[in-house]
Amino acid sequence: xxxxDYNFAYLDEQTKRMIRRALLKALAVPGYQxxxxxxxxxxxYGWGTGGVQVTAACLTPDDRLxxxxxxxxxxxxxxxxxxxxxxxxxxETTQSTTGATVIQTRHRIPEAPLSEGxxxxxxxxxxxxxxxxxxxxxxxxxxxxxxxxxxxHVKLYEDxxxxxxxxxxxxxxxKVEDRYVxxxxxxxxxxxxxxxxxxxxxxxxxxxxxxxxxxxxYSRVVSxxxxxxxxxxxxxxxxxALCGATDSYLDEVxxxxxxxxxxxxxxxxxxxxxxxxxPDGEGGA
Amino acid sequence: MYVAxxxxxxxxxxxxxxxxxxxxxxxxxxxxxxxxIREQMTLAVNRVMAEGSLHDPDLAALAIKQARGDxxxxxxxxxxxxxxxxxxxxxxxxxxxxxxxxxxxxxxFKDLPGGQVLGPTFDxxxxxxxxxxxxxxxxxxxxxxxxxxxxxxxxxxxxxxxxGLIEAEAPDxxxxxxxxxxxxxxxxxxxxxxxxxxxxxEGFLLSLAYSTQRGYGRTHAFVGELRIGMVEVQAELPELGxxxxxxxxxxxxxxxxxxxxxxxxxxxxxxxxYGLVMGQGERKALSMSLVDRALRWRELGEDFTGAPAQxxxxxxxxxxxxxxxxxxxxxxxxxxxxxxxxxxxxxRLRAETMQEAxx
Numbered sequence: 001x002x003x004x005d006y007n008f009a010y011l012d013e014q015t016k017r018m019i020r021r022a023l024l025k026a027l028a029v030p031g032y033q034x035x036x037x038x039x040x041x042x043x044x045y046g047w048g049t050g051g052v053q054v055t056a057a058c059l060t061p062d063d064r065l066x067x068x069x070x071x072x073x074x075x076x077x078x079x080x081x082x083x084x085x086x087x088x089x090x091x092e093t094t095q096s097t098t099g100a101t102v103i104q105t106r107h108r109i110p111e112a113p114l115s116e117g118x119x120x121x122x123x124x125x126x127x128x129x130x131x132x133x134x135x136x137x138x139x140x141x142x143x144x145x146x147x148x149x150x151x152x153h154v155k156l157y158e159d160x161x162x163x164x165x166x167x168x169x170x171x172x173x174x175k176v177e178d179r180y181v182x183x184x185x186x187x188x189x190x191x192x193x194x195x196x197x198x199x200x201x202x203x204x205x206x207x208x209x210x211x212x213x214x215x216x217x218y219s220r221v222v223s224x225x226x227x228x229x230x231x232x233x234x235x236x237x238x239x240x241a242l243c244g245a246t247d248s249y250l251d252e253v254x255x256x257x258x259x260x261x262x263x264x265x266x267x268x269x270x271x272x273x274x275x276x277x278x279p280d281g282e283g284g285a
Numbered sequence: 286m287y288v289a290x291x292x293x294x295x296x297x298x299x300x301x302x303x304x305x306x307x308x309x310x311x312x313x314x315x316x317x318x319x320x321x322i323r324e325q326m327t328l329a330v331n332r333v334m335a336e337g338s339l340h341d342p343d344l345a346a347l348a349i350k351q352a353r354g355d356x357x358x359x360x361x362x363x364x365x366x367x368x369x370x371x372x373x374x375x376x377x378x379x380x381x382x383x384x385x386x387x388x389x390x391x392x393x394f395k396d397l398p399g400g401q402v403l404g405p406t407f408d409x410x411x412x413x414x415x416x417x418x419x420x421x422x423x424x425x426x427x428x429x430x431x432x433x434x435x436x437x438x439x440x441x442x443x444x445x446x447x448x449g450l451i452e453a454e455a456p457d458x459x460x461x462x463x464x465x466x467x468x469x470x471x472x473x474x475x476x477x478x479x480x481x482x483x484x485x486x487e488g489f490l491l492s493l494a495y496s497t498q499r500g501y502g503r504t505h506a507f508v509g510e511l512r513i514g515m516v517e518v519q520a521e522l523p524e525l526g527x528x529x530x531x532x533x534x535x536x537x538x539x540x541x542x543x544x545x546x547x548x549x550x551x552x553x554x555x556x557x558x559y560g561l562v563m564g565q566g567e568r569k570a571l572s573m574s575l576v577d578r579a580l581r582w583r584e585l586g587e588d589f590t591g592a593p594a595q596x597x598x599x600x601x602x603x604x605x606x607x608x609x610x611x612x613x614x615x616x617x618x619x620x621x622x623x624x625x626x627x628x629x630x631x632x633r634l635r636a637e638t639m640q641e642a643x644x
Binding site for chain 1: 296297364367369470471592598612622626629630
């Protein structure tokens with residue numbers, strides 16, 4: 001497959017226009033899930049087809065693309081998606097968070113702060129935050145229309161009654177601009193505060209479910225909680241074994257069969273920058 | 286010290302090389318040609334074309350070869366290719382009453398206009414392994430032939446319709462929606478439902494149809510008729526302003542006739558279920574017609590009994606095997622980050638429970 005065989009960034013221009021219209025609508029109504037005519041992509045559903053379509057619709061030849069999965073640039077699927085755009089769009093790629101203009105991510109928000117002009121594209125498996133409370137799309141759409149989120153609050157309350165805390169560790173629901181309850185994709189709740197007031201454009205693509213939603217820059221995003229049980233982001237109580245960071249999200253790695261463990265930053269670019277003594281997010285090539 | 290796994294790039298390249306080697310198998314055994322697959326694995330090719338929603342036997346055969354015979358993987362290759370093709374327009378509706386039938390059977394009438402044509406069917410074969418096939422090179426003796434009957438082959442449902450015994454099919458000139466060009470919206474029209482079922486997974490539809498036979502959304506189906514054969518495809522060319530034939534495709538069509546005692550809104554009569562599949566796909570066409578009928582409960586004023594086959598949202602959201610296999614298999618991708626968050630949560634909750642138990 002070469003650039004000549006396919007249009008720039010794989011999708012044809014009509015499809016990109018269709019996606020861009022959905023993106024504009026999503027930005028105009030923050031947190032609202034816009035149905036779009038999701039295409040079949042040459043990677044499987046569940047591998048980030050939504051994110052890939054959004055990225056394809058956003059890329060220009062001058063962009064510098066970063067792709068991460070689990071915070072890391074070198075996980076296999078991140079490698080695969082980065083290669084896909086190298087082959088079909090020929091854009092420059094980077095591992096540097098600050099150096100990238102478009103970042104496609106699965107399950108993490110980079111540790112280094114983003115800035116205006118950057119686009120963060122999330123891969124989303126189940127866009128509907130109410131799905132596990134109500135399996136029917138026809139019902140959940142009505143619940144959003146009527147701003148009927150009682151079911152979600154009851155679920156959170158039941159968690160507290162049973163476990164003493166809200167037992168959701170990732171894909172923790174948020175409310176956007178005091179209107180729509182939104183699924184932030186399966187990021188750990190540690191990352192939730194970075195959704196709010198972010199200078200970058202945040203776009204969410206769910207390919208199989210054919211939904212796009214968005215957070216415009218500096219959106220108000222609040223993690224759902226109760227006054228007497230405020231939201232708390234959580235991380236492993238350790239320092240990174242490689243760079244010593246105490247404020248980053250950590251992966252736990254089992255190092256032998258006797259229970260030994262080490263913890264290291266899940267954001268590989270952040271960790272590499274710190275190890276190299278450079279400013280955060282400028283570690284990668 | 287252990288350092289988290291690196292080298293995704295090299296691992297991917299090596300995996301692809303190994304896969305190619307495995308696909309070829311023992312190099313001392315001659316390689317399969319695409320033409321061999323197309324000619325001798327016809328039903329697999331047909332299934333890949335039907336569920337891939339693309340009529341191209343050569344590409345379907347190539348996909349089967351590339352997918353090492355994994356038909357869902359082959360369907361996926363075809364779907365991904367299909368997305369990139371430009372759309373020139375839509376064909377006219379095909380006229381299956383004018384099908385050149387290879388096979389046409391009715392289970393509701395012993396004989397009927399157009400006759401019963403058994404065609405190349407497995408139905409009455411004894412499923413005994415034919416060890417003679419293991420010896421290669423033998424060409425089977427030619428099947429006996431007879432001149433094609435000139436007789437028209439009208440649809441059985443049409444014959445019932447003349448007597449008012451089956452629900453009337455209201456003509457509908459609404460342009461057919463395209464599931465691959467606009468997102469599925471629910472509730473869906475029957476046309477859209479049928480479109481989704483036509484490219485849905487054969488196994489899924491088979492099980493759903495079977496469940497209706499066993500009482501989960503009972504449809505009391507008879508096979509009004511099942512026909513397989515070539516139909517002409519016509520398209521209107523804008524330059525000409527009229528429709529011209531652009532080719533022929535093979536289709537399998539099934540019309541089920543279903544018992545119906547009447548409802549608050551409808552008198553007692555037979556009702557219809559419809560199945561249409563590209564190529565020879567008899568099992569799927571039958572399944573589709575039963576599921577179609579089960580899904581029509583609302584329109585016919587029947588009760589929703591909660592059976593899966595009656596549930597439009599359930600059926601349409603889960604019948605696509607490419608969506609299903611993708612989402613199912615994606616759980617083997619890394620989930621370290623989410624799992625880590627869960628680990629922290631479970632450890633914390635356990636610690637609290639243990640402490641409470643100790644107090």
